[in-house]
Amino acid sequence: MRRISTCFLPPIKLEPDGGSPVYLQLADWFRHAIVEGRLRPGQRMPSTRTLARELSLSRMPIQSAYEQLHTEGYFETFHGAGTCVAKAIPDDSLRPGPTPTWSARPAASKHKGPRRISRRAAVLRKQSPTWLMNLGAFRVGLPALEDFPVASWARLMKRHLRRPPGDSMAYGYSMGYLPFREAIAEYLGVARGVRCDASQILVTSGSQEGLTLCAQVLLDSGDRVWMEEPGYPGAHQSLTAVGARLVPVPVDEEGLNVGEGIRRSPTARAAYVTPSHQFPLGVTLSAPRRMSLLNWAVRRGAWIIEDDNDSEYRFGVPPIASLQGLDSDSRVVYVGTFSKLMFPAMRLGYLVLPKDLVAPFGEVRTAGDAFSSTLYQLVMNDFIREGHLARHIRKMRGLYRERRATLVETIHRYLGDRLEVVGDEAGLQLTALLPPGVRDLELTRRATRRGISVRPLSACYQRAPDRGGVILGYGNVATDAIREGVLKLRATLQELGCL
Amino acid sequence: MRRISTCFLPPIKLEPDGGSPVYLQLADWFRHAIVEGRLRPGQRMPSTRTLARELSLSRMPIQSAYEQLHTEGYFETFHGAGTCVAKAIPDDSLRPGPTPTWSARPAASKHKGPRRISRRAAVLRKQSPTWLMNLGAFRVGLPALEDFPVASWARLMKRHLRRPPGDSMAYGYSMGYLPFREAIAEYLGVARGVRCDASQILVTSGSQEGLTLCAQVLLDSGDRVWMEEPGYPGAHQSLTAVGARLVPVPVDEEGLNVGEGIRRSPTARAAYVTPSHQFPLGVTLSAPRRMSLLNWAVRRGAWIIEDDNDSEYRFGVPPIASLQGLDSDSRVVYVGTFSKLMFPAMRLGYLVLPKDLVAPFGEVRTAGDAFSSTLYQLVMNDFIREGHLARHIRKMRGLYRERRATLVETIHRYLGDRLEVVGDEAGLQLTALLPPGVRDLELTRRATRRGISVRPLSACYQRAPDRGGVILGYGNVATDAIREGVLKLRATLQELGCL
Numbered sequence: 001m002r003r004i005s006t007c008f009l010p011p012i013k014l015e016p017d018g019g020s021p022v023y024l025q026l027a028d029w030f031r032h033a034i035v036e037g038r039l040r041p042g043q044r045m046p047s048t049r050t051l052a053r054e055l056s057l058s059r060m061p062i063q064s065a066y067e068q069l070h071t072e073g074y075f076e077t078f079h080g081a082g083t084c085v086a087k088a089i090p091d092d093s094l095r096p097g098p099t100p101t102w103s104a105r106p107a108a109s110k111h112k113g114p115r116r117i118s119r120r121a122a123v124l125r126k127q128s129p130t131w132l133m134n135l136g137a138f139r140v141g142l143p144a145l146e147d148f149p150v151a152s153w154a155r156l157m158k159r160h161l162r163r164p165p166g167d168s169m170a171y172g173y174s175m176g177y178l179p180f181r182e183a184i185a186e187y188l189g190v191a192r193g194v195r196c197d198a199s200q201i202l203v204t205s206g207s208q209e210g211l212t213l214c215a216q217v218l219l220d221s222g223d224r225v226w227m228e229e230p231g232y233p234g235a236h237q238s239l240t241a242v243g244a245r246l247v248p249v250p251v252d253e254e255g256l257n258v259g260e261g262i263r264r265s266p267t268a269r270a271a272y273v274t275p276s277h278q279f280p281l282g283v284t285l286s287a288p289r290r291m292s293l294l295n296w297a298v299r300r301g302a303w304i305i306e307d308d309n310d311s312e313y314r315f316g317v318p319p320i321a322s323l324q325g326l327d328s329d330s331r332v333v334y335v336g337t338f339s340k341l342m343f344p345a346m347r348l349g350y351l352v353l354p355k356d357l358v359a360p361f362g363e364v365r366t367a368g369d370a371f372s373s374t375l376y377q378l379v380m381n382d383f384i385r386e387g388h389l390a391r392h393i394r395k396m397r398g399l400y401r402e403r404r405a406t407l408v409e410t411i412h413r414y415l416g417d418r419l420e421v422v423g424d425e426a427g428l429q430l431t432a433l434l435p436p437g438v439r440d441l442e443l444t445r446r447a448t449r450r451g452i453s454v455r456p457l458s459a460c461y462q463r464a465p466d467r468g469g470v471i472l473g474y475g476n477v478a479t480d481a482i483r484e485g486v487l488k489l490r491a492t493l494q495e496l497g498c499l
Numbered sequence: 500m501r502r503i504s505t506c507f508l509p510p511i512k513l514e515p516d517g518g519s520p521v522y523l524q525l526a527d528w529f530r531h532a533i534v535e536g537r538l539r540p541g542q543r544m545p546s547t548r549t550l551a552r553e554l555s556l557s558r559m560p561i562q563s564a565y566e567q568l569h570t571e572g573y574f575e576t577f578h579g580a581g582t583c584v585a586k587a588i589p590d591d592s593l594r595p596g597p598t599p600t601w602s603a604r605p606a607a608s609k610h611k612g613p614r615r616i617s618r619r620a621a622v623l624r625k626q627s628p629t630w631l632m633n634l635g636a637f638r639v640g641l642p643a644l645e646d647f648p649v650a651s652w653a654r655l656m657k658r659h660l661r662r663p664p665g666d667s668m669a670y671g672y673s674m675g676y677l678p679f680r681e682a683i684a685e686y687l688g689v690a691r692g693v694r695c696d697a698s699q700i701l702v703t704s705g706s707q708e709g710l711t712l713c714a715q716v717l718l719d720s721g722d723r724v725w726m727e728e729p730g731y732p733g734a735h736q737s738l739t740a741v742g743a744r745l746v747p748v749p750v751d752e753e754g755l756n757v758g759e760g761i762r763r764s765p766t767a768r769a770a771y772v773t774p775s776h777q778f779p780l781g782v783t784l785s786a787p788r789r790m791s792l793l794n795w796a797v798r799r800g801a802w803i804i805e806d807d808n809d810s811e812y813r814f815g816v817p818p819i820a821s822l823q824g825l826d827s828d829s830r831v832v833y834v835g836t837f838s839k840l841m842f843p844a845m846r847l848g849y850l851v852l853p854k855d856l857v858a859p860f861g862e863v864r865t866a867g868d869a870f871s872s873t874l875y876q877l878v879m880n881d882f883i884r885e886g887h888l889a890r891h892i893r894k895m896r897g898l899y900r901e902r903r904a905t906l907v908e909t910i911h912r913y914l915g916d917r918l919e920v921v922g923d924e925a926g927l928q929l930t931a932l933l934p935p936g937v938r939d940l941e942l943t944r945r946a947t948r949r950g951i952s953v954r955p956l957s958a959c960y961q962r963a964p965d966r967g968g969v970i971l972g973y974g975n976v977a978t979d980a981i982r983e984g985v986l987k988l989r990a991t992l993q994e995l996g997c998l
Binding site: 007008010011012013033036037038039043050054114115116117118119120121122124125130139141142145148150154157158161162168169170171172186187189190191192193194195204205206208209212216217218219220221234237238241263301308316319320321322325343344345346347356358359360361363364366367368369370371373374375376389390393394399403476487497 | 506507508509510511512514532535536537538539542549553555598613614615616617618619620621623624638640641645647649652653655656660661667669670671685686688689690691692694703704705707708711715716717718720735736737740741743800815817818820821824842843844845846855856858859860862863865866867868869870871872873874875888889893896975
């Protein structure tokens with residue numbers, strides 16, 4: 001770990017009139033800061049000249065204090081680095097904990113049992129997934145990072161870095177950078193059949209923030225929301241965080257069972273759907289279901305949250321236009337992201353809003369985290385307008401088609417009929433159902449130990465499912481790693497005695 | 500506006516068995532998309548070869564469809580751009596609105612009166628400020644953008660753009676990039692007297708997100724929170740968005756009046772404070788008040804939200820260590836940002852959390868917007884470790900001291916004793932009280948028309964104050980612009996008849 005090379009001014013408080021001489025007060029301050037661990041061994045100290053200037057003192061008392069600390073062994077001088085905190089601190093004076101400066105009640109500092117946090121935070125604690133941090137084969141939601149056109153991207157970045165600073169460094173608009181919003185609207189009109197203009201686009205820091213904003217603007221605590229069962233756990237989190245009550249609505253081969261939703265909760269405030277490519281089962285919401293869903297929403301004044309995060313990637317099946325494009329009553333809020341088309345660490349997504357919701361979404365966004373980083377919006381705008389995005393998508397469509405085919409074939413070869421692959425040919429992941437009785441959470445934990453990252457299907461359910469499964473991402477897994485990953489999955493299944 | 504140069508694949512759905520020939524279905528699809536405005540005049544269309552490949556069709560029907568559309572005037576061919584949507588669309592077929600594809604109830608589409616949104620969103624709508632978007636002199640919170648070391652920053656950015664992709668493009672950790680968190684912890688220990696290690700740092704997308712996370716994790720709807728009166732409007736927003744009830748606690752020359760807070764609401768769940776440099780009055784919380792505040796929090800099990808966003812900049816007054824550094828009971832959540840030290844559009848800030856709150860904050864952050872953009876964390880890490888930040892702060896401290904002195908002097912010269920400047924010599928803005936009876940909202944509106952951006956003091960109050968004022972930012976205002984701005988302010992005051 002590199003040390004920080006230039007030093008910050010410490011917050012030294014001197015009392016010029018009262019008590020001891022200034023040089024002793026200074027020496028005391030440094031000694032305490034070192035002993036309490038706020039200044040660390042090897043850390044550079046300001047020069048006496050700098051400190052004198054900053055504290056508006058003459059250099060004399062500072063030189064005296066520094067000499068004193070050198071003598072006591074707290075400071076050392078290194079060639080080229082000036083005065084530093086000594087690497088070996090004299091005597092055993094380093095105390096581990098903080099030093100209370102007044103009488104705090106010792107009992108209160110022990111924190112017996114957890115301290116009170118909000119109900120919202122307590123609910124989310126229960127859902128915390130542990131398998132997300134594994135980066136091995138089959139990580140869900142990851143696009144092909146190796147195949148990203150880094151050179152073009154870097155070139156566009158450099159173009160904006162060269163420009164003089166100005167508006168692009170100041171506070172941005174909570175809705176996003178307008179030319180970028182125009183580019184998004186144009187792209188969505190062509191590629192996704194979304195009907196909107198730039199004024200309806202809100203640039204987010206990814207689809208998770210988009211979902212959170214939907215929950216915050218559309219739902220009050222206690223409101224019921226139809227949730228696909230199984231469905232996307234990130235949506236569970238955003239919706240329950242505002243206190244919404246999720247109504248599980250089963251998904252079948254036509255997608256969300258709208259009739260069943262109406263039976264279970266006719267007056268729900270909203271429905272969450274992934275109509276183009278259902279997560280995690282991969283099916284498409286059928287045309288009749290789309291119409292009954294929209295009709296229900298119009299009749300009941302409900303909102304529809306359309307999450308459409310990877311439907312650019314469809315292989316051998318016709319492209320599906322968005323549900324939003326069919327909505328003539330402005331009931332749909334469309335949630336999109338560039339995480340799958342570009343790369344997740346960029347943190348750019350968007351919402352397409354009904355016109356009357358633009359103002360309230362903008363205000364909730366302002367209160368929440370103000371606006372999204374400007375530079376990426378400028379660069380992504382160029383990336384779309386100069387044709388890089390369309391080219392990249394086209395190239396990736398071929399790659400993912402190939403990877404998917406390889407994965408399906410490999411599962412077939414090595415796992416025979418023990419795993420049942422479900423869903424249309426689309427997206428960046430597939431779901432494979434396990435033989436009845438095999439617990440997918442246990443399988444996931446063991447697979448993680450073998451270095452592969454699969455997600456348990458049961459984590460997408462609110463009620464325990466009849467049959468477990470694994471969700472396998474193939475976006476970022478090269479062809480030869482697919483075989484290796486499937487063999488590890490087979491070994492895990494053998495370990496569980498079900499092969 | 501540049502057009503998007505490479506085209507996206509449109510979501511064309513063909514019915515191979517049913518109905519009309521494929522070429523007619525294709526032509527129909529394009530015609531409708533153009534008429535409904537989803538495809539726009541001048542927009543590039545895929546080549547017949549590309550479309551054939553993507554739709555898995557032979558080129559024949561596609562060529563026939565394109566010819567048909569050319570004949571009808573919907574398509575045109577431009578040299579070098581291939582087939583495009585015609586710039587002048589034939590007949591008056593462009594319809595403004597969407598075309599319902601099934602029977603939507605016309606009455607429902609009219610949206611008579613506002614549609615129902617959440618209470619949270621409705622509350623925020625009332626607070627929406629209009630003066631924030633003006634970028635003239637005295638914009639509050641803006642640092643000296645012209646003096647930012649763009650070259651060093653760009654060099655560090657390029658270093659990371661050159662590196663091969665990998666973890667830095669994938670999903671990041673909700674707490675932030677660890678080496679960056681270590682750098683923040685070290686910086687805070689030295690410069691702000693904060694006691695923490697890297698595990699307690701949560702990287703946010705700016706202090707507004709930090710405040711929002713505090714509100715979400717620490718407070719339930721209906722909980723009472725002490726709020727400085729006057730105080731930071733961004734904090735009002737974050738706290739009221741979770742339904743907290745703000746208890747206004749007056750600020751005097753010693754900062755938040757803790758005794759008054761205890762009288763007004765002894766059992767509040769939390770207190771919001773800006774102890775190092777109160778926003779907007781600029782005072783410092785006195786040592787006795789700091790101790791009574793911490794003692795109250797320990798006694799009552801309350802949380803303290805310490806917002807410390809510009810206290811690096813203190814001129815001629817001794818540096819003040821953070822309240823967090825005095826807290827021996829882990830009651831303080833410290834909110835920081837790089838917006839004032841670097842530039843706001845970067846969107847990086849941080850929280851310093853008590854150890855037992857690390858997990859719940861991490862989970863609420865994951866559910867909210869997952870994590871902060873990785874590249875800036877990598878670059879900011881280098882910027883701190885290689886000494887650029889310390890150098891920049893030192894340089895800016897001199898610049899802001901000068902700008903502040905110029906502003907105070909200019910106000911004195913041109914506005915005599917009509918404006919009373921309050922607060923310590925610190926930060927990036929000052930507050931000037933208006934003569935009794937002058938309405939600061941009206942003044943602000945008129946000043947905006949003259950091209951200066953001042954913020955009304957009354958917007959920082961929950962209850963109407965006795966005396967109005969204006970908050971003037973000087974961080975991004977060059978010396979000669981200060982005089983010009985003050986003259987505009989004088990003209991506005993003359994217009995209001997109070998000079």
